Amino acid sequence: MSRNTPQDRPDPRPLSQLGLTARGGADPMISDLVVDSRRVGDGALFAALPGSQVHGANFIPAALQQGAAAILTDAAGAEIAARPLSESHAALIVVEDPRQVLAYTAALWFGAQPQTMVAVTGTNGKTSVATFVRQIWMALGHEAVNLGTTGVEGAWSYPLAHTTPEPITLHRALAAAAKAGVTHAAMEASSHGLDQRRLDGVQLAAAGFTNFTQDHLDYHHTFEEYFAAKAGLFRRVLPDEGVAVINMDDARGAEMRAIAAGRGQEVITVGRGLGDLSLVGQRYDGTGQDIRFSWHDRPFMARLNLIGGFQAENVLMACGLVIASGEEPERVFETLHELTTVRGRMQLAATRENGASVFVDYAHTPDAVATAIKALRPHVLGRLVAIVGAGGDRDAGKRPLMGQAAHDNADVVIVTDDNPRSEDPAAIRAAVKGGAPEAIEVGDRAEAILRGVAMLEPGDALLICGKGHETGQVVGSDVLPFDDVEQASMAVAVLDGKTV
Numbered sequence: 001m002s003r004n005t006p007q008d009r010p011d012p013r014p015l016s017q018l019g020l021t022a023r024g025g026a027d028p029m030i031s032d033l034v035v036d037s038r039r040v041g042d043g044a045l046f047a048a049l050p051g052s053q054v055h056g057a058n059f060i061p062a063a064l065q066q067g068a069a070a071i072l073t074d075a076a077g078a079e080i081a082a083r084p085l086s087e088s089h090a091a092l093i094v095v096e097d098p099r100q101v102l103a104y105t106a107a108l109w110f111g112a113q114p115q116t117m118v119a120v121t122g123t124n125g126k127t128s129v130a131t132f133v134r135q136i137w138m139a140l141g142h143e144a145v146n147l148g149t150t151g152v153e154g155a156w157s158y159p160l161a162h163t164t165p166e167p168i169t170l171h172r173a174l175a176a177a178a179k180a181g182v183t184h185a186a187m188e189a190s191s192h193g194l195d196q197r198r199l200d201g202v203q204l205a206a207a208g209f210t211n212f213t214q215d216h217l218d219y220h221h222t223f224e225e226y227f228a229a230k231a232g233l234f235r236r237v238l239p240d241e242g243v244a245v246i247n248m249d250d251a252r253g254a255e256m257r258a259i260a261a262g263r264g265q266e267v268i269t270v271g272r273g274l275g276d277l278s279l280v281g282q283r284y285d286g287t288g289q290d291i292r293f294s295w296h297d298r299p300f301m302a303r304l305n306l307i308g309g310f311q312a313e314n315v316l317m318a319c320g321l322v323i324a325s326g327e328e329p330e331r332v333f334e335t336l337h338e339l340t341t342v343r344g345r346m347q348l349a350a351t352r353e354n355g356a357s358v359f360v361d362y363a364h365t366p367d368a369v370a371t372a373i374k375a376l377r378p379h380v381l382g383r384l385v386a387i388v389g390a391g392g393d394r395d396a397g398k399r400p401l402m403g404q405a406a407h408d409n410a411d412v413v414i415v416t417d418d419n420p421r422s423e424d425p426a427a428i429r430a431a432v433k434g435g436a437p438e439a440i441e442v443g444d445r446a447e448a449i450l451r452g453v454a455m456l457e458p459g460d461a462l463l464i465c466g467k468g469h470e471t472g473q474v475v476g477s478d479v480l481p482f483d484d485v486e487q488a489s490m491a492v493a494v495l496d497g498k499t500v
């Protein structure tokens, strides 16, 4: 298993071999594809993309100075940089949607992807589903990876900066995996990634939809725009043989099913008590749950060593995607007892000497906070303490709703900081407390965790929400080392006099 980011750069080749036609027929050799002018080197194709802050065409002069051999942009970009372009020998490719063209070009440039690929979208559950899909494939004997918020994981493993990387990083990763013998890959499709067409060049055998609730309205502005971005995933599966796996428990599930069916895709439905894959019973204990489910009305049982009822929904979604990728359903169901906790998702981080437990979870939306706390309840005999905070420079409307979700579902709530970024942490905490007025406020996250752990009596549990697998606290532009799992073990060690 590698933990290194691949650095592969394909051999230079003429622009025309990338399926691109320049104005005037120029056909220079291309040495690299780049979206950031600061990374342009000799012979690179610079994609000058329309941005959310600025048009990338403003950086065309810098890219030309650094030796760009070709510029890919839209009409607005060509106009912005008309003068420097007219004075240069660089090839100019003007297209309507340069983000989409870049995605196809990156696919051709890197030239390989694992044979079988699936993707999953939804507000919550993408990392969990993609991880379970990969774990099932591996249990069935395939070389597999999942790509998303927790990086590239599985047969081949390293961190990624984004949930859905931009096409150059994405296709570099897919080609490196394919060359290393990875045959199966499950990826997360974020709404930003879909909107920016980052995965248009990927050949998808199947796509899944988990759920749709509030997040990212800072970027998408309205729920409808956000939904349309997510629905866009179903335009990207293979036209004739593609399969859609849809969670019918979600209020927008029926609409998503209609969109997928309307595009001629076979649909596998998943749901509690309804659907092709139907969850009909769950029995919880301290280490996981037993589930009863049916596949086309045939009943099955499985042991899941996973905390949280929602993880059973994610597991069934994963089963649907693996079945859609061509595996025998019975063989898929036989692997389920082997599934392991997804990093930072309902992860048991520490246990106190009195038996109380501390869990770390990535709940960072109102629905996820409510779901995670409710899901922990049946595994716990005593009180439930929740630590919650909201990130800076992100959808501000979700802050009080996250506080309220904690207030409505936990016995004790502690409000703390979670990546304040450029914002005033006290103002973010105040917004979260707007929904949880009785919450205890402790700005310093390490202290909040220590206070939460100190409260635990026999049978109690603490759920630390928001940062999951993250290993840093972003304050201003600094990333300070911070890991909830480590902090939880340290707090237990300090309070119970153990060594970590």
Ligand SMILES: CC(=O)N[C@H]1[C@@H](OP(=O)(O)OP(=O)(O)OC[C@H]2O[C@@H](n3ccc(=O)[nH]c3=O)[C@H](O)[C@@H]2O)O[C@H](CO)[C@@H](O)[C@@H]1O[C@H](C)C(=O)N[C@@H](C)C(=O)N[C@H](CCC(=O)O)C(=O)O
Pocket: 035, 036, 037, 038, 048, 049, 050, 051, 052, 053, 054, 055, 056, 057, 059, 161, 162, 163, 164, 165, 166, 190, 191, 192, 193, 196, 219
């Ligand atoms: C908001 C957002 O998604 N922005 C993405 C977008 O950049 P932008 O349109 O905002 O860029 P901009 O600052 O306006 O600049 C426009 C263009 O000029 C280029 N530029 C800029 C400066 C310079 O000196 N030279 C230069 O060439 C930029 O590379 C960009 O292509 O296009 C860029 C190139 O493809 C992306 O790298 C960038 O992702 C940024 C880094 C980002 O952080 N995105 C996050 C919000 C994101 O995508 N998150 C999702 C969702 C996670 C979730 O579900 O929770 C994810 O998939 O990770």
Ligand SMILES: Nc1ncnc2c1ncn2[C@@H]1O[C@H](COP(=O)(O)OP(=O)(O)OP(=O)(O)O)[C@@H](O)[C@H]1O
Pocket: 122, 123, 124, 125, 126, 127, 128, 129, 149, 163, 188, 190, 210, 211, 310, 311, 313, 314, 344, 345, 346, 361, 362, 363, 364, 367, 368, 369, 371, 372, 468
């Ligand atoms: N099916 C689900 N329904 C509701 N909440 C869920 C579901 N699955 C996961 N969650 C909650 O969302 C959190 C994030 O889960 P996960 O990382 O799998 O989702 P995600 O969609 O990948 O999120 P992100 O892209 O922001 O990383 C979990 O820690 C849990 O609190």
Ligand SMILES: N[C@H](CCC[C@H](N)C(=O)O)C(=O)O
Pocket: 163, 364, 390, 391, 392, 394, 418, 419, 466, 467, 470
């Ligand atoms: N992909 C999400 C993760 C949020 C995680 C949380 N810890 C925060 O910083 O708000 C985002 O960037 O909005």
